[in-house]
Amino acid sequence: MTQVEASSTFVTRPYTFPEPGESLDALAARVLPDQDDALSTLLAWNPHLAVRLPLIKALGGMLPTDIVYLEPAGTP
Numbered sequence: 001m002t003q004v005e006a007s008s009t010f011v012t013r014p015y016t017f018p019e020p021g022e023s024l025d026a027l028a029a030r031v032l033p034d035q036d037d038a039l040s041t042l043l044a045w046n047p048h049l050a051v052r053l054p055l056i057k058a059l060g061g062m063l064p065t066d067i068v069y070l071e072p073a074g075t076p
Helices: 024-031 038-045 047-051 053-059
Strands: none
Touching: 024 038, 024 053, 038 047, 047 053
16 A cells, blocks of 8 residues: 655645626636637636536626636645
């Protein structure tokens, strides 16, 4: 059996918040302008938003406190 050692390293990744009234589609276009499917990429990196996607679309925007990660989660 392989033993994994604990690490005290804190891993961070870049993030942003939506502009007031910004939709998730608009945010995806803003932060990933060169990506063909920016929305799918952001949802893959932000499963907490993917779960709320129907509500986000129904309300027409995101919460100003929604953290949107700008790259995938890494490992320390």
